[in-house]
Each structure stands twice: as structure tokens, then as C-alpha cells.
Amino acid sequence: MTGPLEGVKVVELGMWVAGPACAGILADWGADVIKLEPPGGGDPARSFQALFGQMMPDNPVFELDNRSKRGIAIDLRVAEGQQIARQLIADADVFVTNLRRSALEEWGLGPDELLEANPRLVYQLITGYGMEGEDADRPGFDIAAFWARSGIASLLQAPDCPLPFQRGGMGDHPTGSSASAAVCAALFNRERTGKGQLVSTSLLRQGVYTISFDLAITLGWGDHIGIGRREEMGNPAMNNYTASDGRSFWLVGQEISRHWPPLCRAVGHPEWIDDERFSSPMGRRANAAELIGLLDAIFATKTLDEWVVILDGEPELFWAPVNTIDDVLIDAQAHAAGAFIEVPERDGGVMRVASPSDFYGTPWSARGPAPELGEHTREVLEGLGLSSEQIDAMFASGVVA
Numbered sequence: 001m002t003g004p005l006e007g008v009k010v011v012e013l014g015m016w017v018a019g020p021a022c023a024g025i026l027a028d029w030g031a032d033v034i035k036l037e038p039p040g041g042g043d044p045a046r047s048f049q050a051l052f053g054q055m056m057p058d059n060p061v062f063e064l065d066n067r068s069k070r071g072i073a074i075d076l077r078v079a080e081g082q083q084i085a086r087q088l089i090a091d092a093d094v095f096v097t098n099l100r101r102s103a104l105e106e107w108g109l110g111p112d113e114l115l116e117a118n119p120r121l122v123y124q125l126i127t128g129y130g131m132e133g134e135d136a137d138r139p140g141f142d143i144a145a146f147w148a149r150s151g152i153a154s155l156l157q158a159p160d161c162p163l164p165f166q167r168g169g170m171g172d173h174p175t176g177s178s179a180s181a182a183v184c185a186a187l188f189n190r191e192r193t194g195k196g197q198l199v200s201t202s203l204l205r206q207g208v209y210t211i212s213f214d215l216a217i218t219l220g221w222g223d224h225i226g227i228g229r230r231e232e233m234g235n236p237a238m239n240n241y242t243a244s245d246g247r248s249f250w251l252v253g254q255e256i257s258r259h260w261p262p263l264c265r266a267v268g269h270p271e272w273i274d275d276e277r278f279s280s281p282m283g284r285r286a287n288a289a290e291l292i293g294l295l296d297a298i299f300a301t302k303t304l305d306e307w308v309v310i311l312d313g314e315p316e317l318f319w320a321p322v323n324t325i326d327d328v329l330i331d332a333q334a335h336a337a338g339a340f341i342e343v344p345e346r347d348g349g350v351m352r353v354a355s356p357s358d359f360y361g362t363p364w365s366a367r368g369p370a371p372e373l374g375e376h377t378r379e380v381l382e383g384l385g386l387s388s389e390q391i392d393a394m395f396a397s398g399v400v401a
Helices: 018-028 044-050 060-066 079-090 101-106 111-117 142-149 172-193 203-210 212-221 256-266 281-286 288-299 304-312 325-329 332-336 377-383 388-397
Strands: 009-013 032-037 070-073 094-097 122-127 197-202 240-242 248-251 319-321 340-345 348-353
Touching: 009 018, 009 079, 018 032, 018 060, 018 094, 018 122, 018 172, 032 079, 044 060, 060 348, 070 377, 079 111, 079 388, 094 172, 101 111, 101 122, 111 122, 111 197, 122 172, 142 172, 142 203, 172 197, 172 203, 197 203, 203 212, 240 288, 248 304, 256 281, 281 288, 377 388
Parallel strands: 009 032, 009 094, 032 070, 094 122, 122 197
Antiparallel strands: 240 248, 248 319, 340 348
């Protein structure tokens, strides 16, 4: 088995990250994904190869979302190219796209037309701002729709500090993950009803869901959760601290009565358990600045490796290191959790980031690298029953590449 979606045919017309990420997860899970790209430059995510101002030897960002796919370069601006796309989708199980609906409909690839031609099709349309409303067709990268407009950036802005910047693909990847789940739900429904359907996922809605904890408070109580400073956190057992070697860690004392006593013991002050300043949650809140200052001074006396032994000696004290990217790459538990996989690429196996789910009855594995632009064009067209002469003519005219 190569995953639970083995035998499922997916056609992807995606660009940048969100659409390709959705189809990339489906490919990881075993689907046969055919990626449609324009001749010339192809998916603009191929430009990530020059992300640092020079042409790098490979493109790990593009590989992340496009491994195990087959690629065809096709000009959808011309009728013949549009017809080829419709032929490919005519017997597909899934069509994934994050292009704007107006462009798709102009090319005869809108949901109404494709679902009429193939009623079993699951049509996943990923948008910036949703399917309805005056901004439904507004262009929106994840930094616009997911990060800025949803409210996430404002909630992460510390007092008197500039707005934070989003990391690359931070909204696209969870949106792609949600979209892949929606595709699978629609496929499950099709097994019962025999009918496909249009499903949609938007960057804005994913962003709103991401901060739904905050929004639930505001909707329910009309209140807002403030952006706190670590020096004033009302629960000092739910805070970050720095060891003597400059490495930071986070205490996760969410259950205040359960986690306070082991913290007192770990820092060598069991008398704090009964200290009237700190013995109650309200006391710790009222004296938070003083307590955090005391904890800062104590944690600065030992290296993180030394604190690991002490903190792990209290089973009811929860904590985690604040890993850097380099730390994550060598974190044994991240590897044990399956966060990285080896992908068979052209020059041998390469370690890449895994998609976020596993199936223990139908395990998946990466089957190959991302396709070169147009790598499988001839193979895919032959699969449509076109003759060598017809395919050669398409290459000559520039309809495909």
C-alpha cells in the first residue's frame, strides 16, 4: 500500500502554496496527482529557488508541497489547452485549485461546468476570502487573508511593539491541510451517495478558526483577552524562562493547583507552597511581577541541560524547550513523531518535512520528487489516448511543453 488514497485520481491547478499543499497531502496519502502548470515559468512557487537572492541548487520549498506528483505544462489561455484540462478532469475523482473563480470560469473550468460534466467529481476550491461577498474574488495571499485580515497579526502584537511578521506559508499549510480533510469527507459522502460536490476552504476562514479561542470569548462575553507581557503573567507557572546558557523553555502549569507545588519543589522553594503571597492563584496573580523576578533569578543559575534533570524529576511539572529551527532538526522526539521523511529524489534519498497525519492500517510513503516543469506531459497525454502525431503537434504549437 502507498496510502489510503491509492487509486484516487487528482488533478491540481494550483500555484504558490495553499492549493499545491492540499494536493501534496493527497499525494502523500497515495493519490495519483497530476499537476497542471503554465509553460514557461510554471507554478510561480518554482521561483522560491532564488529566495535568498541567488539560484540555489534545489528548491526544498517547492519539493515540500509537490513531491510524488506528475507534472504537465499546458497553456490554459487557448481553447485546445482548456479542452485537454477538461479531458483530464472528466474522469478525475478530485480537482484542487486555488486560482480565482473568475479565471477558472473564463477557461471553462468553473465548478458548475466541471460538475455537470463529471457529477462524481469533488471540486476543492481554495480562496482567499470565501465564496460570497464583495471580496470573494479579491486576490489574497496568506499574509493578507490569513495573517492580517483574520486578526492573527494584531493578536500577536506585543504592547508598544511593531506588528510581527508571518513565517512563510504559515497560513497556506494549515489551509491546505483543512482542504485535504474536506476532500476526504466529500469522497466519503460520494461513496454513500454516488455524487461529488463543490467544497471550499478559504485563508480568511482558516485564520478566523485559528484564533477562535479569542473570538469565542468576545462573542460570548463581549470581552477581549489582552496581550500580556511575560514579566506580568497572572499565572507565573504558565510562562517562559531562560537558563544560564541563554536557552529558553516554557513552563506549562495550566492546572494551577496541580502544577504549582512541583514547581516550588523544582526551584528549591517548597515553602512557597504555603507562602501567603503565592499559595493561592489570586495571590500569585497579585504578586506576579515579584514571583516572576524570583523565578528568573533562580532559572539563570543553571544551564538548560541541568534544569532538564530537575524539571523531569517532577512528573507533574509540564514543560518544553523553546527549540530553534536547528534544534527541531535534531530533536529525537520530532523524528520519532514522524515529522521528517526520506524522499527518493533524483540524486538519492533526501530528508524532507512530512505532512501531518499517519495511517497505521494503510501507511503512506513519499514516492518521488516534485516533477520538473512538463516532465510528464507526454505520458499524461498518451494516457488520454492521443497519438504521437497529435502530441507532437501540440508541442510544436506551444499548447503544451
